[in-house]
Amino acid sequence: MVEIAERAVDRRLARPDRESVPPEAVRAAAATGRRAAGQRLARPPLLVLLSGAIVLGFVLFDAPAAVRAVPVLTYLAVVPGLACVRLVRLRDRLTELIVAVALSLALGILVAEVLLQLGWWSPAWGLAVLVVIASLAASVELGRDRGWTVRLPSPRRRW
Amino acid sequence: MSSTAVAHRLAELRWPSRGRIAAVAAWSVPPVVLATGIQALTAARVTEIGPLGLVSALPPRLYAALAALTVGFVVAVFRRGGAPRALLAAHVVVLVVLLFGAAPIIEPLPRLLPGWLHVGFADYIARTGETLPQLDARFSWPGFFALVAMATRAAGMPDAMPLLGWAPVAFNLLYVAAVFRLARATSSDVRTAWLAVWLFVPANWVGQDYFGPQALNYLFYLVLLTVLLVWFRPRAFDHAHRHAHRPLRDRLSRMIRLPAPPLLSASSGNPYGVTSLLGLMVVVVVVFAASTASHQLTPVAIAMSVALLVLVRQCRVRALPVLLGVMVVGHLSYFTVPYWSGHLDEIFGSLGNVLGVLNSGAVERVQGDATHQIVVLFRVELAAAVWGLAALGAWRRMRAGDNDPALVALAGAPFLLLSMQSYGGEILLRVYSFALPFMAVLVAAHLAPVRRPRRALVMLMAVVLSAALTGAFFIARYGNESFEQVRRGDLAAVDWLYAHAPAGTSFVAATSNVPWRSRHVERYRYSTVSDDDRPVAVSAVEDELRANPSAFLILSRGQYVFGESFLGKPPGWGSALEQQVIGSGRFRQVYANADARVYVLTKKGEIRGGNR
Numbered sequence: 125m126v127e128i129a130e131r132a133v134d135r136r137l138a139r140p141d142r143e144s145v146p147p148e149a150v151r152a153a154a155a156t157g158r159r160a161a162g163q164r165l166a167r168p169p170l171l172v173l174l175s176g177a178i179v180l181g182f183v184l185f186d187a188p189a190a191v192r193a194v195p196v197l198t199y200l201a202v203v204p205g206l207a208c209v210r211l212v213r214l215r216d217r218l219t220e221l222i223v224a225v226a227l228s229l230a231l232g233i234l235v236a237e238v239l240l241q242l243g244w245w246s247p248a249w250g251l252a253v254l255v256v257i258a259s260l261a262a263s264v265e266l267g268r269d270r271g272w273t274v275r276l277p278s279p280r281r282r283w
Numbered sequence: 284m285s286s287t288a289v290a291h292r293l294a295e296l297r298w299p300s301r302g303r304i305a306a307v308a309a310w311s312v313p314p315v316v317l318a319t320g321i322q323a324l325t326a327a328r329v330t331e332i333g334p335l336g337l338v339s340a341l342p343p344r345l346y347a348a349l350a351a352l353t354v355g356f357v358v359a360v361f362r363r364g365g366a367p368r369a370l371l372a373a374h375v376v377v378l379v380v381l382l383f384g385a386a387p388i389i390e391p392l393p394r395l396l397p398g399w400l401h402v403g404f405a406d407y408i409a410r411t412g413e414t415l416p417q418l419d420a421r422f423s424w425p426g427f428f429a430l431v432a433m434a435t436r437a438a439g440m441p442d443a444m445p446l447l448g449w450a451p452v453a454f455n456l457l458y459v460a461a462v463f464r465l466a467r468a469t470s471s472d473v474r475t476a477w478l479a480v481w482l483f484v485p486a487n488w489v490g491q492d493y494f495g496p497q498a499l500n501y502l503f504y505l506v507l508l509t510v511l512l513v514w515f516r517p518r519a520f521d522h523a524h525r526h527a528h529r530p531l532r533d534r535l536s537r538m539i540r541l542p543a544p545p546l547l548s549a550s551s552g553n554p555y556g557v558t559s560l561l562g563l564m565v566v567v568v569v570v571f572a573a574s575t576a577s578h579q580l581t582p583v584a585i586a587m588s589v590a591l592l593v594l595v596r597q598c599r600v601r602a603l604p605v606l607l608g609v610m611v612v613g614h615l616s617y618f619t620v621p622y623w624s625g626h627l628d629e630i631f632g633s634l635g636n637v638l639g640v641l642n643s644g645a646v647e648r649v650q651g652d653a654t655h656q657i658v659v660l661f662r663v664e665l666a667a668a669v670w671g672l673a674a675l676g677a678w679r680r681m682r683a684g685d686n687d688p689a690l691v692a693l694a695g696a697p698f699l700l701l702s703m704q705s706y707g708g709e710i711l712l713r714v715y716s717f718a719l720p721f722m723a724v725l726v727a728a729h730l731a732p733v734r735r736p737r738r739a740l741v742m743l744m745a746v747v748l749s750a751a752l753t754g755a756f757f758i759a760r761y762g763n764e765s766f767e768q769v770r771r772g773d774l775a776a777v778d779w780l781y782a783h784a785p786a787g788t789s790f791v792a793a794t795s796n797v798p799w800r801s802r803h804v805e806r807y808r809y810s811t812v813s814d815d816d817r818p819v820a821v822s823a824v825e826d827e828l829r830a831n832p833s834a835f836l837i838l839s840r841g842q843y844v845f846g847e848s849f850l851g852k853p854p855g856w857g858s859a860l861e862q863q864v865i866g867s868g869r870f871r872q873v874y875a876n877a878d879a880r881v882y883v884l885t886k887k888g889e890i891r892g893g894n895r
Contacts, residue, residue, distance in 0.1 A: 182439075189439035196438040212562040219513065222460045226506035227566055229430065229499060230573030236429035237576050245412025247436035 169262035169269075172207045175199055176255035183248050196251070204228045204254045207261035211268075231257060309366065312355035313373040319348040320381040324388040332389075332768060334654035334848065337761035340389060345381070349753055352377055357745045360477050361738060371477050375459055378484050382756055383451040383492070392769040392798075393447035398494040399769070399801040402443045405431035406802050409442075415805060416621035423619040426577030427496035442802065443494070450494040454502065458492070459484060461505035462720045468512040469690040469724055474731035476724075478745065483723040485752035486669055488662070488760035489716045500581035503574045505720060507567055507585055511592060512689060514563050515599050564600065571607055575614040582611045583703070584717050588696040597689035650816070651851045658762030665755050666715045669722055676725035685728075694721035766845035769798045772878020773839040779874045780835055780881060789831030793819050793838055793860060796845035816851035821863040825870075828884050836870065839879035 179199045182192035205227030206220070214220040235253050239245050323344035333339035356374040359366035386394050393399070404422065407415060409432035414422040422428075435443045462483050466476035492498045575582045590604035615623065650656070673694060680686050697717035700710055730748070733741045761767075777799045780790060789808040790799060800809060812827050813819045828834040843857025864870045864882060874881035 179437075183437055187439065189441075193438040193440055193445075197434055200434050200437070208562075209566070212559045212566075216464075218460055219464050219509065222457060222464065222502075222506055223510065223566060225457060226502055226570055230503065230570045232430045232434065233426040233573040233577055234569065236433040237426050239433075240408065240412065240414065240425065240429050243412070245408075247409070247433045250433040251437040 168210060169207070169265045172203055172258050172262035175203055176259050180252060180255050183251055200232055200251070200254065201225060201228055204231050204258040204261075207258040207265070210265055211261055309355065309359055309370060310373075312351060313370075313377045316348045316352040316355070317377045317380065320345055320377070321384075321388065323348065324381070324385055327389045329390050329768070332764050334652070334765055335658070335758060335762060336764035336767075337385060337389065338757045341385070341757065345385075346754075349378075349381060350750065352381075353746055353749050353753065356481060357742050357749070360474055360481075361733070361742050361745075365473070375477075375480055375484065376456065378481070378753075379455045379459060380452060382484060382753070382760075383455050384449070385757075386761060386764070386768075387448040387452070390768050391771055392774060393444070393494075394764070394767050394769060395490070395493045396767075396769070396796065396798060398447050398450070399798055400804075401428065401431070401495045402447060403800040403802055403804040404428040405435065406442050407804050408432040409436045416619075418805065420579075420622045421496070423622040424496065424577050424579055426573060427499055430577075444801065447494045450498065451492040454492045454498045455484065455487065457502050458487070458505060458720075461502065461509055462723065464509050465505065465512060465720055466724045466727070468509065469687050469721070470727075471685055472732040474733070475727045478727035478730050479720075479724040481749060482726055482752060483720060485749065485756040486719055486723060486726075487716070488665070488756045489712050489719075490760055491712065491716050496578045497581065500574050500578040501716065503570050504581055504585055504588075504717065507570050507574075508588060508693060510563055510567055511589065511598055511600075511603075514560060516597055516689065517599060567603075568606070568610075571610060575610050576618070580700070580713060582607070582614075584697055584700060584713075586611060587699050588693055588717075591692040591696040591699075592689055595688040595692045597692065651849045652847055652854075655763065655848045655851075658758060661755070661762070662759045665759050666711070669715075669719070669726065672729065673722035673725035676728035680725065680728045683728075683732075690721055690724060694718050694725060763849070766796055766841060766848050768841075770839070770841050770878050772876045773841045774798050775876050776837055776839060776874060776879035776881055780837065783873075784835055785833065787833075789828075789834040791824070791827050791831070791834050791836050792842055793824070793857070794842040794846045794850065796841045796849075797837060797839065798841070814850065818853055818856045819846075819860050821860065821867055824860070824864065825867075825884070834884070835873075836864070836882040837879060838864070838882070841878070 175195075176199070179192070179196050181187075182196060202225055206224035208227055208231075209220055209224045214223065231254060232250075235250050239250055239253075323342045327340045327342055327345075329340065331340035352374060356371065356378075359370055359374065401421075404419070404425075405428045407413075408425065408428050414425045414428075416422045431443050431446075435441075435446075459480050463476055463480045466479035467473065470476050470479070491501065571582065571585060574585060586604055586607040589598060589607060592598040593601050593604055651659075677686070677691055677694070680690075695718070697714045700714055700717070704710065726748075730741050730745045777797065780799070781803060784790070784807065786803075786806045787808075789810060790797075792799075792809075792811050793813065795811045795814050808831060810827060810831070812823050824836060828836055838857070838861050840857075846852040846856055847854055861880070865872075869885055870882040871885045872880055872882055
């Protein structure tokens with residue numbers, strides 16, 4: 125039983141997204157069930173980039189509504205704001221989520237309104253602009269977490 | 284890793300043996316209540332909706348399920364050592380689903396016609412890429428409709444109708460998350476925050492959470508104030524300032540026996556750097572810009588609340604109200620000219636006339652038949668009760684030394700809107716809505732923090748208070764369901780019209796309660812004969828049809844119920860009107876179903892569709 129548990133903990137420690145944090149910090153965090161200080165998951169920005177490409181693909185190839193409705197609406201409601209808010213490194217997930225949703229919808233309103241006022245109305249272009257915004261923010265986060273920019277400690281606490 | 288550490292870790296993963304049954308029982312409450320509640324709502328019949336609304340159609344099982352949920356939540360929140368946050372959140376989510384999902388589960392079509400109209404506005408923008416400010420004032424604030432148009436078309440949907448029914452549930456789930464964070468930022472006790480959220484849900488009966496700009500802007504309002512309260516309050520408590528010698532205030536404090544202890548919930552410091560705070564300020568400005576582009580009232584409410592926060596020294600960004608004010612005025616000056624150029628009196632006519640605004644917001648709304656008047660009076664009394672409890676809660680917090688100037692300022696700021704305009708008679712509802720999150724925190728002060736000897740009594744109080752609010756919710760929110768629901772027959776008649784009437788045709792109805800304009804807002808002329816309490820004469824209907832080429836008259840049960848219940852027309856006026864229409868010999872029926880009929884004039888009317 126002890127060996128099984130040790131293997132489980134080792135598997136957790138072997139996750140690639142934890143490589144940037146000192147192993148002893150991760151081991152201590154694993155022992156308490158919490159994430160170590162400074163530990164940032166690389167997965168979310170990569171997911172932002174990937175999901176942007178997917179929803180743009182859906183729209184460009186005119187996928188049926190049954191396939192793309194939920195992913196596109198979810199993307200528009202969450203992802204652009206989340207990508208931007210993660211740059212601020214808020215400390216609790218609940219606040220991060222609600223600020224992300226509000227910011228996503230606000231960015232959507234502003235982009236749609238600009239397209240409307242300039243006479244460039246196109247839902248696909250609107251989505252593309254939001255994907256670009258989200259991807260830029262995700263790229264900045266990725267670059268920062270890989271040491272290309274100054275990195276700040278970001279202990280998170282649960283809400 | 285040593286074997287002892289692993290064993291310790293494994294022990295943590297298991298339930299404590301003594302509390303295992305209690306934990307299983309606690310965790311089983313939300314899913315069981317959800318299943319029971321949905322089953323009860325599915326079994327309810329829409330035909331049983333009576334003059335008091337949805338409450339007459341709700342089965343007793345739903346009330347039993349909600350009672351169990353309430354008891355489960357109260358027991359969990361007052362548990363020694365605290366309950367898991369996920370457990371408390373699960374209770375809140377189930378409560379939101381059962382309260383705000385009751386109508387979409389029972390009724391076959393989305394309720395509330397303004398939401399249908401918003402779908403039509405978004406449809407127009409999606410088709411044309413333009414707005415129609417001359418058609419409707421709301422097109423001067425097109426942000427929400429443009430967003431919906433972009434999102435639905437990008438998602439491959441023909442329109443936003445699938446989003447209509449469950450929008451209130453989605454919005455309220457977001458609201459409760461923001462309210463929890465707000466409550467946590469203004470309370471020293473986590474129980475207060477949970478209780479505030481729990482009370483907020485049934486107290487939010489106002490019905491401004493349907494698919495529309497105001498629902499989204501309410502989220503903006505909550506999130507923006509959350510950001511300011513959590514990250515932009517004064518860095519540390521200024522003892523020197525607080526205890527400075529102030530003769531008048533000290534005398535007043537002694538007179539009303541106010542102690543002056545330190546703020547328990549004052550922020551003790553801000554660990555975020557300048558860059559992070561700058562980023563958060565950008566979030567505030569972007570969200571506010573979206574708000575000014577999408578709603579008339581909410582930006583004003585936000586600016587007032589922020590100004591009061593600055594005045595009570597609870598916001599460090601002192602220039603922010605000026606910036607927000609400039610943004611509001613800038614948007615009004617450049618983007619809404621078609622609206623205000625002809626309606627200056629409508630906008631500024633009520634400035635300072637608080638009594639007039641109160642009259643149109645409360646007294647004039649008590650109209651319609653006796654049952655509707657009961658519902659309206661019930662809402663007024665419920666709002667007054669919540670405000671009264673909140674005032675007492677503020678007093679209690681003050682006596683306990685947990686007074687928070689930000690909380691009181693934000694609860695009071697929306698009342699400043701009363702000095703501006705009546706907002707179509709809805710301003711009191713909006714004031715209630717904007718103040719509610721903070722009122723809920725103040726009401727929760729009656730229940731937490733709690734001293735150990737009084738725990739049982741406080742738990743009983745919490746159960747009674749939330750049960751009373753939940754019971755009142757169904758009458759206050761769904762009391763008008765007899766005419767706020769959309770009937771299949773009414774919609775079928777409208778569908779027939781769109782399928783058979785050529786563009787440019789006029790559609791005439793006796794009252795405005797018709798599920799039209801969810802598409803083709805610009806292709807047809809829509810008019811109503813009478814939206815007051817007088818019975819409709821057949822001659823007036825004929826004149827309206829003759830004034831328009833190829834006009835169609837639609838008469839439906841939704842209009843009749845709306846006329847009787849909301850407008851106060853005499854009972855049976857609808858069927859009497861229809862008898863006159865048929866008996867006059869000047870109309871010909873071209874479509875009929877159990878709930879609705881469509882007529883054209885026999886002499887000049889042109890029938891484009893087949894008779895039925």
